[in-house]
Amino acid sequence: MNFCNKIIASKSQYAEIADHKCHCIKGHTGKCNEFPFLEHLKATAPSVANKIKRDATMTTGAAWKSEDAGPNRILRWVMMLDDDELLKYGLDMSKLKPGVIAKLREKAADYDSCILVAAKLTWLVYQMENAPTPPQDIKFYLEDLFGEMKPGSTLCVICRLPLNFKLFELAARGKAAIETCHKNPRMHNADNVGFGHRECNIAQGNKSLDEFYSWIEGIIERVNSKS
């Protein structure tokens, strides 16, 4: 698919780092739109649309507030700048702890990758159990990018059980029951991104998927050999 790619005016202080572009199909009629594929979810499930946009384009927030915890959320492509350039935006990386720096840098991704991640997540959401049905134009758009959509076929990246769209609504203290996940290795691009149950994501922790599967396989072997 060829995108329109016209530059969309932005007042963001970070606009000079990466232009915001139109991702309607080239030659489209009507207004330019950075996230045309999210328009239907924006109307039917705005919190899900916001989550997709946020997870696709922003780093995750610091788990606690303190001087050295780093920014709560920042555009992923801003984190591709080097330390000197970041200083111009008021972010002094030298004040952060090595672990925080590594975490922020790991989440860096270029603008185009982030847009495709958002589209891929949208494609996955529409294939969850109990998901709304996409309008034909959005279905066509997403299938052109990522292939045919099969209702109910989106699995948790980690436990491989079907994900239910209704889990987006179950939130405990701001924590959704479905989280955006990265497969192994943890790079932020459309191939590598998916959704997982929150409990699965927590269980996986810092392990890669392969490490996680080996780990739990070892547990099962020890448990079965003893009892």
Added chain:
Amino acid sequence: MNFCNKIIASKSQYAEIADHKCHCIKGHTGKCNEFPFLEHLKATAPSVANKIKRDATMTTGAAWKSEDAGPNRILRWVMMLDDDELLKYGLDMSKLKPGVIAKLREKAADYDSCILVAAKLTWLVYQMENAPTPPQDIKFYLEDLFGEMKPGSTLCVICRLPLNFKLFELAARGKAAIETCHKNPRMHNADNVGFGHRECNIAQGNKSLDEFYSWIEGIIERVNSKS
């Protein structure tokens, strides 16, 4: 083993709920002591001794601070009182959310059980890899209660791998790498208590051990059947 069981004077506001008693062997010489089995760890690894005492006798703290989050930590046997009695101690259960109440009540345990839990945890700690060697009198005391001690034989309750005493030192933001765990069902008594890796405890989450093993077994089956 028969304990001395003499009452030890206490200034705690909760002393009238349960007497603090001496758990030296009956007929002992020297001063009475509520936790005689912890004396050696108190000298060689005070933070571990404190952790054992705390986890054995106190409820865990609320994860966040707010009016309805409940007390940060409270003696487990205090949580056995009914709501009216708790009100006398300034704890208004009716102000707490049902989930918080359930969590607090689940952690209730009588004084004698808590003491035996502390002794059992001490017995387990001495059998961890790289643990200090207990003096003969404490070894005798603990073996009389729970059986022969085999150095290096204490396993993580969850993943069944040996636990290393040195993991007590690895703490990230106050979180020890070894946590006190309860087997299935989650009752606070000497039979049911053990240690686990923090990452294992997190992975287990709210599941019972049986549920956890079934869950990860299902994951392994799905992963293996697909690849």
